[in-house]
Amino acid sequence: MDLPSALQRLSAYRARSTRASQDIFDKGLVVLNSKSASKLGDDSWEFLEQLALAAIDVGRIDIADQCLQQLIDKFPGSPRVDCLEGIRIEATESPEMALKFYEELLDADPVNAAFWKRKISVLRRMGKIERAVEALVEYLDTFYTDVEAWAELADIYSSCNQYTSAMQSLSHVLLLSPQNPFYVLLFAETAYTSGDVPLALKMFLNTIDMADTDEDSLPPTGMLIRAWYGVKLCTRRLLKDTRLSSKSASHTPVPGSLSLIDSLAKERLDAAYQDAQDGPCAKLVPSWLVQV
Amino acid sequence: MSSNAVSLYLDPQIRDWVLFPITLVMILVGILRHYVVILLQSQPKKLSRAAIREQRALVRAQILRATSAKSPIPPTYYKSISQHLSKAFNDGTYLKDGPPEGDAPSKPPNPLTDPAAMDGMMSGMKTQMVMMVPQMIIMGWINFFFQGFVLIKLPFPLTLGFKSMLQRGIETPDMDVRWVSSLSWYFLNFFGLNGLYRLILGGENAADASRDMASPFAAASAAPQAPGQAQDYNKLFKTERDNLEFAEGLYSWVGNDVEDRVLRRYGKLP
Incomplete structure (x- = not known):
């Protein structure tokens, strides 16, 4: 695997935000080991983020930590890196800890949509459906135009047999995205x-x-x-x-x-x-x- | 032309000690200004969640209205959303500071008392100062040391109309227009260096003073406009209620005659 083609593939994945974690991980490792990431200029940070996510996805926490450390050193206090750190915590630590992490972040910055979404996904994974619905409704009250979040809310309602509520959520989905037959x-x-x-x-x-x-x-x-x-x-x-x-x-x-x-x-x-x-x-x- | 070809002979020292320094100082001040403006720029203030909610509440109604003539959602759902929004707008549920008490006439907030608006105005003033002060100093410096200097001869002929532009500070009626005075050289640089800054600092630079100078009041009034424009959301919401009612009159469900459309499509209906 030569370097230019690996870089090209990675940037194509980035542009389409494809989740091909194993492939990204293999190719990203080539780039990381060749120490040429710094030559990418500003793209190198996006590359590190991409590789960190892929590494978490395939379970290579060591590589993810390596990327994350570089990002933390470069952008201390950046919400985007905080979010990545939260995903890293979700991967290995207990969901309670991840939840606490996100809640602290949200206390500091209550208008960051990414934190809200991570928190809701952790809540749903923990089986705390009521709290997840509560958080999701609160989130949608502020960020009305988030189609995916409405669809998620409908999905949660459906999973609890609350079909009327699910249809109400879905009607918002239809309003926001009337061109999608799915x-x-x-x-x-x-x-x-x-x-x-x-x-x-x-x-x-x-x-x-x-x-x-x-x-x-x-x-x-x-x-x-x-x-x-x-x-x-x-x-x-x-x-x-x-x-x-x-x-x-x-x-x-x-x-x-x-x-x-x-x-x-x-x-x-x-x-x-x-x-x-x-x-x-x-x-x-x-x-x-x-x-x- | 040939008779006055060597009418003036400029000391090369003028070139070395006046022409180049003025140009260099202007370029350096421009670059310095760019970085000072970057330093002075305060972080855009984060809006609170309630403020974002208030700003985006209108979008809900707009989205609902946008498709109302061929709405994708059935009548009961449309009505419930429409009425809910209408009621919320009426009660002021989405207002940042909660529903207004009583029916006190809401007056637009004074931008001078609102700290957020004040910040916006201050940042505009600061940028203005950073631009004005160095330019005043340079102009003073040129006027004090190099008043009446002839710095350079343009390599092309010009008409007499350019005399006031190129020979400011030298009151001679007879000199060839191609000679440029020190003060005029300053102005030429002032308006002409933008291209160079763009080359050095990139497109979005704050070095070019002439842009702000061209309309000093536009810059001063535009800066605080964004944060300072105190929108009365309560009033906007009330207007939106009427729009919602209009849209409800226009409403028709896209599913009303969908079976006929599908049947016709497959040739089952004429």
Whole structure:
């Protein structure tokens, strides 16, 4: 492994913030041992941060400490280095200690989003869900525009079966990132799980409307298959049990063309599996589709 | 032209002891000024969490409104968020200092009593001082020692209009415009060294005095503007409530007729 190509790869990882820890670690070690990090100029500090994170990820704490020490010497009191130090503490020490570390940092600087996020992740890992939710809500009250944090909150609520709250969080996610069909799908699945089938159906259809490309003739792939499965599940339940439509917590009307949608979903799912001649799906899916 | 080609002969000592020193001193003062400004610049003050919350509260409503005509979220969720925001704006929940008591007319805070605004103004003044004082000293120095000196002859002819620019401090009606006086050389340097500073110190340097000098009041008033502009968030929030109501009137869920769109797309509906 020669130096220039290693450096190039590392900077590409940095630009995309890829988490390829083993690769970063191997290549970073080459750079670190060749003592050429100082030649990188200002990039060398970012390189050290990257290598430290990767080293923690692969469990080579000694290398991480080496990088961290250099960073601490260069930037004493920098919040970014503090955060890295916190991650280093999380790696080996007890979560209580990491929590204490972050709380001290937050006392000194309550507007640092990175500290908040680390603290919340530690809380969730410790199983202190209520405190994690409390902290997350407090964090989002200040930093409303953090999509990932809203999604995390929805995830926590879902893990506690609080689907209504989860959907409320997800609606903020949708507002903040209306162009992402994955979040719509997530909302649809949460709605389905919560029992609001008409709303789920609408949301699954929304996902399809957003995610489908213009090549409608091609069989659906990826998340589209998932969305069509969702549509099929919803229409089947709605057709079987008409009372379900009145049980929508969000008072979503059921579309009148239910049977048309149902047959379209069946058609699309059939198309998705038409190439699977053998394998378990070839038989299971058609038989599931004709079930009533 | 040929008759007055050798009308003046400048002592080389003038070049060595006046022309070069003035230029050098101006460059060095510019560089010094750059570093002094960096030293004087106070860290941008950290906002408290409540202040950030206040600043960003409007963003919530704006985000909600931005998509309201084709909102991605169902009506019940939209309404609950919209009403919650509207109520919070009305009660002043997001205000930095908590909800206002009673209905006392809120007046914009006086920038002179607000320590944060005061800091901003002081830093602007300091930068101004760092620029003014050395330039005044240099100008005094040139006026005192080198008044009436002719320093250099430009290698190209100029029209008479440049006479007042190039021969300041020498009141002769007949001298060729190409001769430059000491005071004019100072001004030429003053306005012309920016390119050199950019070369030495990089693009974002504070060495160039002429930029501030060109509009001394603009610099003085612009500096405290950012921290000093006391926005009355309470008033902004009240306005935003109206906007929210308008947006609620425009609201329609993108899922309203989504089944027809999907069916039409696959040719199931005409």
